[in-house]
Amino acid sequence: MPRDLMTSSVDSVISPSSEQEISDLVRQAPSQQQTFALTGGGTHQPIGRPFKAKTRMAIHDLTGITLYEPREMVLSAQAGTPLSAIETILAEHHQILPFEYVDYRSVLGTTGEATLGGLVATHISGPRRIRLGALRDHVIGVRFVNGRGEIIKSGGRVMKNVTGLDLVKLMCGAYGTLGVLTEVTLKLLPAPKAFISLALDGLDDAQAIVALSKALGSPFEVSAAAHLPAGVMYNQAVTVMRLENWPDAIAHRTTALSQLCSSFGKVRLIEGEASLNLWRAIGNVMPFAADQQQAVWRVSTAPSRAAHVVRTIAHSRPIRHFYDWGGGLIWIATAQDQDCGAGVIRAALEGQGHATLLRASSEQRSAIDVFEPLSQAHHQLVERLKLSFDPHRLFNPHIMYRTI
Amino acid sequence: MVEGLAEQHSSRYVELGSRHNPEDNKGDHVTDIAFPALNATTLSQRDAIIAGLAACVSADCLITSEDERRAFETDALTAYRRMPLAVVLPRSTEEVAKVLRFCHENGVRVVPRGAGTSLAGGAIPQEDAVVIGVSKLNKILDVNYPDRTIRVQAGVTNLSITEAVMSQGFFYAPDPSSQLACTIAGNIAMNSGGAHCLKYGVTTNNVLGLRMVLIDGTIIDVGGDYLDSSGLDLLGVIIGSEGQLGIVTEATLRILRSSEGARPVLFGFDSSEEAGEAVAAILSAGIIPVAIEFMDKEAIHICEAFAKAGYPLDVGAMLIVEVEGSEAEMESQLAMIVDIARQHHVRVIKESRSALEAALIWKGRKSAFGATGRVADYICMDGTVPTSQLSYVLKRTGEIVASYGLRVANVFHAGDGNMHPLILYNVNDPLEQAKAEAAGNDILKLCVEVGGCLTGEHGVGIEKRDLMPVQFSASDLRQQMRVRAVFDPQWLLNPAKVFPLQGRDAA
Numbered sequence: 001m002p003r004d005l006m007t008s009s010v011d012s013v014i015s016p017s018s019e020q021e022i023s024d025l026v027r028q029a030p031s032q033q034q035t036f037a038l039t040g041g042g043t044h045q046p047i048g049r050p051f052k053a054k055t056r057m058a059i060h061d062l063t064g065i066t067l068y069e070p071r072e073m074v075l076s077a078q079a080g081t082p083l084s085a086i087e088t089i090l091a092e093h094h095q096i097l098p099f100e101y102v103d104y105r106s107v108l109g110t111t112g113e114a115t116l117g118g119l120v121a122t123h124i125s126g127p128r129r130i131r132l133g134a135l136r137d138h139v140i141g142v143r144f145v146n147g148r149g150e151i152i153k154s155g156g157r158v159m160k161n162v163t164g165l166d167l168v169k170l171m172c173g174a175y176g177t178l179g180v181l182t183e184v185t186l187k188l189l190p191a192p193k194a195f196i197s198l199a200l201d202g203l204d205d206a207q208a209i210v211a212l213s214k215a216l217g218s219p220f221e222v223s224a225a226a227h228l229p230a231g232v233m234y235n236q237a238v239t240v241m242r243l244e245n246w247p248d249a250i251a252h253r254t255t256a257l258s259q260l261c262s263s264f265g266k267v268r269l270i271e272g273e274a275s276l277n278l279w280r281a282i283g284n285v286m287p288f289a290a291d292q293q294q295a296v297w298r299v300s301t302a303p304s305r306a307a308h309v310v311r312t313i314a315h316s317r318p319i320r321h322f323y324d325w326g327g328g329l330i331w332i333a334t335a336q337d338q339d340c341g342a343g344v345i346r347a348a349l350e351g352q353g354h355a356t357l358l359r360a361s362s363e364q365r366s367a368i369d370v371f372e373p374l375s376q377a378h379h380q381l382v383e384r385l386k387l388s389f390d391p392h393r394l395f396n397p398h399i400m401y402r403t404i
Numbered sequence: 405m406v407e408g409l410a411e412q413h414s415s416r417y418v419e420l421g422s423r424h425n426p427e428d429n430k431g432d433h434v435t436d437i438a439f440p441a442l443n444a445t446t447l448s449q450r451d452a453i454i455a456g457l458a459a460c461v462s463a464d465c466l467i468t469s470e471d472e473r474r475a476f477e478t479d480a481l482t483a484y485r486r487m488p489l490a491v492v493l494p495r496s497t498e499e500v501a502k503v504l505r506f507c508h509e510n511g512v513r514v515v516p517r518g519a520g521t522s523l524a525g526g527a528i529p530q531e532d533a534v535v536i537g538v539s540k541l542n543k544i545l546d547v548n549y550p551d552r553t554i555r556v557q558a559g560v561t562n563l564s565i566t567e568a569v570m571s572q573g574f575f576y577a578p579d580p581s582s583q584l585a586c587t588i589a590g591n592i593a594m595n596s597g598g599a600h601c602l603k604y605g606v607t608t609n610n611v612l613g614l615r616m617v618l619i620d621g622t623i624i625d626v627g628g629d630y631l632d633s634s635g636l637d638l639l640g641v642i643i644g645s646e647g648q649l650g651i652v653t654e655a656t657l658r659i660l661r662s663s664e665g666a667r668p669v670l671f672g673f674d675s676s677e678e679a680g681e682a683v684a685a686i687l688s689a690g691i692i693p694v695a696i697e698f699m700d701k702e703a704i705h706i707c708e709a710f711a712k713a714g715y716p717l718d719v720g721a722m723l724i725v726e727v728e729g730s731e732a733e734m735e736s737q738l739a740m741i742v743d744i745a746r747q748h749h750v751r752v753i754k755e756s757r758s759a760l761e762a763a764l765i766w767k768g769r770k771s772a773f774g775a776t777g778r779v780a781d782y783i784c785m786d787g788t789v790p791t792s793q794l795s796y797v798l799k800r801t802g803e804i805v806a807s808y809g810l811r812v813a814n815v816f817h818a819g820d821g822n823m824h825p826l827i828l829y830n831v832n833d834p835l836e837q838a839k840a841e842a843a844g845n846d847i848l849k850l851c852v853e854v855g856g857c858l859t860g861e862h863g864v865g866i867e868k869r870d871l872m873p874v875q876f877s878a879s880d881l882r883q884q885m886r887v888r889a890v891f892d893p894q895w896l897l898n899p900a901k902v903f904p905l906q907g908r909d910a911a
Contacts, residue, residue, distance in 0.1 A: 069790065069792065070688065071684055071687065071688040071791070071792060072684075072687075072790050072791050072792055072821075073687065074790070094690065123632070123637075125632070129631070129632075130631075133605060133609050134631070134632050136632075136637055136640060137605060137608075137609045146883060150879040150882075150883070151879065152879055152880050152883045153876075153877070153880055154880065154883075154884075156855070156856070156857050156875075157790065157855055158788040158789060158790060158820075158821055158855070158856045158857055158860070159602075159788065159820035159821060159822075160597055160601070160606060160788045160817070160820045160821070160822045160860035160861055161788055161857040161859075161860060162594060162595045162606075162644045162859050162860065162861055162862070162863055162864075163857045163858045163859050163864060163868075163872070163875055163876075164864065164872065164875075164876060164880075164881070164884050164902065165641055165644070165645055165884040165887055165888065165902075166595070166608070166640055166641055166643070166644050166645075167641070167883065167884065167887065168640075169608070169637045169639075169640020169641055170636060170637055170640060170641050170887070172637055172640070173632075173633070173635070173636065173637055174636055174637075178636075189692065190690030190691075190692065191690075193690070210550070213549075213550040213551070213552075214550075216552065216661075217549060217550070217552055217574075217661050218661060219573070219661050219662060219663045219664045246733070246736065246737070248732060248733065248736050249729060249730075249733045249736075252730050252732060252733065253730075256730075300630045300631055300632055300634070301630045302548070302551045302553070302628075302629045302630050303550065303551050304548065304550050304551050325631060328551075328630055328631050329631070352628055352629070352630065353628065353630045354630070354633070354634035355634075356634055371634045371635050372634040372635065374635065375624070377618070377622050377624045378624065378626075378635075378638070381624075381638065381890065381891070382635060382636050382638075384890040385636060385887065385890050388883075388886040388887055388889070388890050389883070389886075389887075400635060401635075
């Protein structure tokens with residue numbers, strides 16, 4: 001990976017191969033003034049604020065699927081297990097990760113193998129998130145080592161569990177700031193037996209989002225909904241919706257949904273490989289993979305405000321953009337100038353949403369708030385939460401916030 | 405601030421009997437769930453505290469008379485009753501903030517309360533605690549159909565959310581049996597589920613944002629009307645925290661479009677084992693019905709006597725399987741499910757042929773707890789087990805309860821392995837109650853033993869608090885308590901709940 005993209009700079013690298021070894025390393029750390037940059041496969045490495053740590057702790061040797069019960073739709077694996085291994089075994093049993101795994105290697109300009117722990121720590125969900133929920137909705141158990149070196153478990157392997165505080169959710173998207181994930185348990189679903197995509201051509205952003213909202217508000221269980229403005233992937237604007245279901249349901253729903261959307265234009269069907277490739281490209285943010293010089297933002301807001309937010313931003317600076325999650329997820333590529341558009345983008349959200357600077361040079365990510373800045377009350381809570389897990393600030397110091 | 409109170413609030417504690425109101429019932433029970441020692445300073449300053457509360461809210465929002473407080477001394481775990489110091493029913497987030505700020509400054513314990521339907525004792529107060537109820541926060545604030553969200557005050561009932569959006573074909577997915585009465589505040593506190601969460605998830609999967617008041621009176625907004633959080637998932641840890649991190653006053657929820665049609669079908673089997681096997685077979689065929697509910701013979705008879713739902717009385721166990729979609733989709737899914745049921749020797753298949761019949765089938769199931777309450781007192785366990793263990797756990801549950809000389813009715817969410825054995829006993833017989841509680845504990849230990857958990861949707865409350873070490877190590881619990889202390893360092897919010905009374909200092 002280019003030096004410029006690295007988030008952490010370290011003096012040495014260790015690759016522990018057991019939870020106990022991690023626990024021992026962490027216990028010794030405070031007395032040795034040790035700090036750790038935690039990594040999985042490094043594929044999401046360029047996300048977050050650059051920081052210094054003494055040692056890179058790579059968990060890629062902590063691998064293996066520890067439990068897979070296809071009949072119960074549950075899988076546990078050690079945190080360093082490559083996603084490719086998980087996807088392979090799931091495919092053999094016709095099951096899926098409900099939140100839809102997406103591959104950010106192209107957009108982030110990284111190589112290597114994404115790991116389960118890295119995915120959970122960075123909390124990334126694909127297009128199916130709009131219907132079936134985010135990664136955090138499907139992680140039902142974790143084990144981790146906290147900053148005291150204690151081995152902690154939360155959640156478990158059963159589908160419904162409200163026993164005690166839900167630390168599982170906190171570990172999802174914590175960017176390794178609370179502890180070293182060692183094992184993750186996921187809830188699965190059967191793979192859809194059939195799928196198809198429906199496309200509308202030539203809509204502007206506002207019309208497209210109205211169409212997507214109509215489709216998502218229909219009883220037809222649209223499993224993905226995106227809008228690609230003209231020039232992003234095709235010459236003309238394309239608005240797409242995906243159905244995933246049993247074959248006979250797909251047949252009925254394709255007709256019904258086409259009818260529902262007929263006021264927005266002629267519905268075009270995209271089937272088979274073409275549909276798979278299209279959603280892969282959207283999920284993997286491929287429209288912004290080619291030009292690595294541009295900064296990339298991931299913006300979350302309510303779909304009904306999304307087109308207005310984009311218009312407001314575009315009024316102040318040139319951007320390229322497209323929408324996933326029915327309009328609620330806006331991807332923006334823009335010039336890497338002084339603030340990469342942070343001020344304009346966050347002002348346009350008016351506090352009702354959040355913007356993450358997913359890709360920019362390490363200088364920019366150092367200078368700009370990568371994650372949505374927190375209110376004072378939130379900041380205090382987040383800092384105290386961090387210290388309740390990691391009192392010596394051993395793990396990924398300052399990766400999310402300058403002062404935490 | 406009450407003069408001199410804050411400085412003393414941690415100094416003196418007194419012990420009172422724990423079960424029932426100590427004023428009318430002294431120590432006639434064999435087992436007891438302990439409560440924390442009462443704060444003597446709070447008790448001695450009762451008048452000053454009430455005066456302070458009166459300055460926070462209008463007179464009609466403050467309840468102090470013994471008669472009126474009695475309505476708040478328990479929840480649905482009625483075997484335990486404790487009288488609160490006072491009850492406050494604020495009308496706004498700002499009033500909640502005022503009351504919490506006052507309680508915080510004076511070291512007064514607080515017990516948040518929704519509708520008081522907790523089966524785990526989550527809303528049971530104590531003599532030194534102020535109950536803050538959300539019942540007057542009962543407005544639907546805003547519905548947004550294009551974004552499929554609804555913003556409500558936290559005291560609205562679960563069912564009224566669906567009722568507010570039904571005319572447009574939408575619904576709010578989590579549907580606990582108590583949905584007619586229970587509030588969204590309580591649902592958030594307990595991360596409530598329901599029969600349909602097999603397909604649609606539980607509360608935590610359907611909440612986008614919250615307005616919450618922290619113990620010091622700070623009002624925070626967590627999340628909003630958009631997806632996923634930036635930074636730590638505070639929403640995730642707040643939901644299910646049983647009123648120990650703050651008081652939620654508003655929520656933004658996901659609403660979903662109802663399917664074209666829904667149809668529950670009854671399947672009767674000779675034995676629980678066959679029904680359990682059928683559940684596993686349906687799921688492993690790649691079919692996820694909206695709901696798979698299980699009832700054993702005892703539960704069928706109790707519910708049928710109450711609801712006249714047309715349940716078959718000559719079977720050993722019954723499943724209610726609900727499918728959704730267009731007419732043709734339901735037909736084809738049902739054909740597959742019927743096929744699987746036949747392979748597991750199904751004896752009775754009863755399809756609902758009208759909306760009325762469908763409603764009747766669900767009425768029987770949803771009234772299970774109420775119907776059971778008419779024939780006996782009961783405690784309801786709530787452990788979740790891996791679905792492959794259902795048959796074994798059912799068999800062992802029967803054996804455990806029988807070994808205490810009691811009866812059990814099983815009615816539960818089989819699709820996600822969330823058991824609900826109702827252990828029948830006589831509340832006026834202290835020995836029987838002790839046996840029922842002991843049997844319940846044995847069953848929950850069994851659930852953990854086979855890879856499950858103590859509670860799937862009812863919460864820990866006081867009921868399962870002392871079993872927490874069965875599921876969690878000391879380190880696990882310490883980490884949870886440290887997180888709790890981030891929000892409430894003095895343990896003023898719902899302090900009797902969730903964590904064993906011993907070992908709290910270690911966190």
